[in-house]
Amino acid sequence: MFTTIGYEKADLEDFIATLQAGGVEVLVDIRDRAQSRRKGFSKTALSEAVQSVGIGYIHVKALGDPKEGRDAARAGLMDKFRSIFLGVMDGETAQIALEEVKELAKDRTICLMCYERDHHCCHRKIVADHLEEALGCKAVHLGVNGNATRKSGARRVFYSRQSAAAQI
Numbered sequence: 001m002f003t004t005i006g007y008e009k010a011d012l013e014d015f016i017a018t019l020q021a022g023g024v025e026v027l028v029d030i031r032d033r034a035q036s037r038r039k040g041f042s043k044t045a046l047s048e049a050v051q052s053v054g055i056g057y058i059h060v061k062a063l064g065d066p067k068e069g070r071d072a073a074r075a076g077l078m079d080k081f082r083s084i085f086l087g088v089m090d091g092e093t094a095q096i097a098l099e100e101v102k103e104l105a106k107d108r109t110i111c112l113m114c115y116e117r118d119h120h121c122c123h124r125k126i127v128a129d130h131l132e133e134a135l136g137c138k139a140v141h142l143g144v145n146g147n148a149t150r151k152s153g154a155r156r157v158f159y160s161r162q163s164a165a166a167q168i
Helices: 012-021 043-051 067-074 078-090 092-107 123-135
Strands: 002-006 026-029 056-059 110-114 139-141
Touching (some): 002 012, 002 123, 026 043, 026 092, 078 092, 110 123
Parallel strands (some): 002 110, 002 139, 026 110
8 A cells, every 4th residue: 555645735743643543654755855944744754743753754766756847837837747747657757667667555554745736736646646557556645634732532512502512
């Protein structure tokens, strides 16, 4: 089994809690540039944070979306984005990297990670499609649970006539 995740609009604690809940053993960062304006999501900080909870981290730049692909996606030119990234995937460097990730996924639960929250409009979906075919299993696309680190079960009575507290 393998999973994917995007960290758009997520905070680091919830992101890590979501990985843990998904049973992720290795986070596979497939960003072209493992830098982020979001606190905690640049390569060094992220690798240290996930490793502190027992999750491995690797950055696989060869499976990242190049700048021209990211620019096309931001402009809404999804056909152009897919064409650019499929060209990357056809390259020898990406094929070697894909083989390495495939081998890692054979005996560990991995999670492909990049920025976009919605995997449908992201290059990680294309990478996941290739892995699904190679491994013969479906990816589970995780969404960061924004309440993953908050106490669950908080209760509040909404109306005075209620006899029991309502789950929030």
